[in-house]
Amino acid sequence: MEISAVHRLPRRADVAREQLRGVGLALRREATVAAGVLALASILIVWAQLRGEGALDLAPEMGIPIALLALLLPMAVWKGEGPASRSYHHAMPVEIGAHAVARGLAGLVWMLGAAGAYFGWMALVAAGTGGWVDSEPWFRWAGPVVGAVALYLLGTALALRAVHPWRWIGGAVVGHTFLRALAGPGGDMPLFRAADRVLSGRYGLYTLLSGSAPVHVHKWNDLYGEVNYATRVPNAGVWMVSAWLWIAIAITLFFWAAYRQPEA
């Protein structure tokens, strides 16, 4: 038969704008809870200041919780739109992979906005209490933000591919804890060492988030003799490699999950 496509497709800009607005609505409850927590924290800080407590310093590590929350945010962005369900989102007149990318990126914009608001609040707290802002080196501040982007994209890939993403996250946490217990204080177990390398190795997650790379220190101490211990020091080169590595993996998995959604 003749092709009788009488209706045209929506414009990309309309889809992007609608996704941004729609995801904003989807995250309203989470945003309200976060705002409530910050309001409560603000009240406690004011109360502490009135009682003469000291200044609150602002350090980059305070952004790490935001990055970890970014891993969970996609579950809220995609609630009710699980993979394989061929749900409402899929049935729109937009290519399925591109539409998933649009929604994922809309969530990323909101996540970055939330991170900005959080850092702004921290800066206000530091300024208001006469605290000190730890501003050097710069990449320690970039760590939580880049880490949040990478973890958000990884979380999105999980939300798009896994039918029960919470179980995967919970399973990973429980599994790591279990391995740690099995490995004992020395951590002498290949599987645990591999998992630990991903989290706190030279290019691991903690390096990405904190900008500090692990180093082993050998020192001669007059009292105790030779002392060996591990510590972390800021390292721009290692952080950059770590950032590129994590972002590359996250973007690859994000696009793979968006364009290869399972059927059921």
Place this chain on the structure above:
Amino acid sequence: MTASLPVRLDGGAFAVSTHALTKQFGHEFSLLGVDLQVPEGAVYVLVGPNGAGKTTTMRLLLGLLSPDSGRAEVLGLDPRAQGPLVRAQVGYVPERGDWGYGYMTAGRLLEHHAAYFPAWDWEYATRLVHAFEIPLQKRMSKLSKGLARRVHLLMALAHRPPLLLLDEPTDGLDPVMRDETLGMLAEHVAETGCTVFISTHLVHEVDRLADHLGVMRDGRLTAQLPREVLHRMLRRYRADIPAGWTGAPALNGTVVKRGGVGREIQWSIWGEEREVAQQLAESGATLRDAAPLTLEDAAVALLSRKE
């Protein structure tokens, strides 16, 4: 005489057609070699029990799933390659009741939906909102099943698509609302001349709309025909039979459903009435009457037919 039920429609232009469409999930076939033909402007009702493959068929037609083999054509478009364009031409009501976003109000969901369909007609949508009595300020997750269903129908109708794909569209509606909704649907069809493809297992609810019937069982399309052919060819015959009656061997293969009480048989038989009456008479049975079946009875008879 054998009853070979029609599975192909003659000539004409088809809004939807499939050729040997097959879909497998794991080791199980959901669809197996389905040749669907929905004429342009028709109201085609696909009946089948739960799990027959009706929803899978709809999803394949929308390009939401890819077939393992075979092909489909929707309004001249290939859903596999042109899924977005197909979905732009279609008003779709899925089987699931949680369609849309539960966190949005009904009004906001309509706005969201409208953004994806440039042809969205707000005037018509507003008329439907009033007719369906949709509370625009209420969240979708708080709506009753029936109200949510009405929102879904509105979303399918308001961009005046040339093709409606309705998967169990009356599910969850109370009798009054079902009647009103089907009335609105009939008006919409009359006004727009669109093609409607309805999948249901509650045939009586769409009886007044249907002009074509497809019967699906275990992933196969076992019959497909216009309603007037069904009306003419499939009839219920009531006949008195003598003691020791051994049946009507000439009718083997044409009897779609057998029933009866005592010395009276009530058989649903596929064939020209004159020929069937003659075969019954030759077998010794006395024909009392032959009547066409309602769409639902016909569907039940065709679904319960033993191969």
